[in-house]
Amino acid sequence: GDSVTQMEGPVTLSEEAFLTINCTYTATGYPSLFWYVQYPGEGLQLLLKATKADDKGSNKGFEATYRKETTSFHLEKGSVQVSDSAVYFCALSDRQRGNNRLAFGKGNQVVVIP
Amino acid sequence: DSGVTQTPKHLITATGQRVTLRCSPRSGDLSVYWYQQSLDQGLQFLIQYYNGEERAKGNILERFSAQQFPDLHSELNLSSLELGDSALYFCASSVGQGDYWEKLFFGSGTQLSVL
Numbered sequence: 001g002d003s004v005t006q007m008e009g010p011v012t013l014s015e016e017a018f019l020t021i022n023c024t025y026t027a028t029g030y031p032s033l034f035w036y037v038q039y040p041g042e043g044l045q046l047l048l049k050a051t052k053a054d055d056k057g058s059n060k061g062f063e064a065t066y067r068k069e070t071t072s073f074h075l076e077k078g079s080v081q082v083s084d085s086a087v088y089f090c091a092l093s094d095r096q097r098g099n100n101r102l103a104f105g106k107g108n109q110v111v112v113i114p
Numbered sequence: 115d116s117g118v119t120q121t122p123k124h125l126i127t128a129t130g131q132r133v134t135l136r137c138s139p140r141s142g143d144l145s146v147y148w149y150q151q152s153l154d155q156g157l158q159f160l161i162q163y164y165n166g167e168e169r170a171k172g173n174i175l176e177r178f179s180a181q182q183f184p185d186l187h188s189e190l191n192l193s194s195l196e197l198g199d200s201a202l203y204f205c206a207s208s209v210g211q212g213d214y215w216e217k218l219f220f221g222s223g224t225q226l227s228v229l
Contacts, residue, residue, distance in 0.1 A: 032215075036220075041222065042222050043116055043118070043204060043206075043220030043221050043222045043223055044157075044204070044206075044218075044220040045116070045220070046217055046218065051215070089157060101147065101159045101162060101170050101172060101212065102159060102218065103159070104149075104156060104157035104158075105156065106156035106157075107156065107157070
């Protein structure tokens with residue numbers, strides 16, 4: 001079935017550093033791709049999305065580009081802040097199936113040190 | 115605040131017991147989704163209801179059941195609990211029947227600990 005794979009392990013970096021979190025997907029249909037963020041003690045929030053190949057989603061300084069040729073949707077931010085510390089989930093939903101049930105990656109804990 | 119309310123926030127129970135988790139969707143949202151977040155499995159889709167009817171089913175065990183009531187709140191019932199059922203259970207809602215363009219709004223979850 002449809003699935004998402006995120007890079008293993010937490011990410012620890014200093015404030016103002018560049019952040020990249022890798023995400024690749026496997027899907028038979030025409031997936032929409034998402035990044036969700038989970039701050040401590042809270043539910044998931046949609047960070048950004050892209051619904052077709054070559055679309056770029058962006059929000060709060062984060063960006064991700066839907067790359068069909070590499071089946072990837074990597075998340076990037078040029079200069080992170082301590083407030084960006086959270087767990088980040090890549091996800092997809094299959095448009096062809098016409099269903100919004102999301103398949104999530106396992107998430108990456110990001111810790112930004114002042 | 116997402117507008118999705120889940121109760122209780124924490125639940126501690128013993129193996130073999132039965133519990134009920136409750137979710138109130140955002141005002142006006144007709145779909146409710148249940149997800150389970152565990153350390154080994156990650157975030158897994160369990161089931162979706164739309165306007166009182168089951169719409170999609172995921173990796174939900176037979177010991178688990180859910181329903182959506184006429185006022186659109188939903189309950190997830192977990193029975194014959196096992197240690198491995200310990201997880202964070204999220205509810206989400208969306209405005210329509212679950213088309214891909216609909217935004218999901220998540221509650222803050224119910225942490226279930228089975229001892």
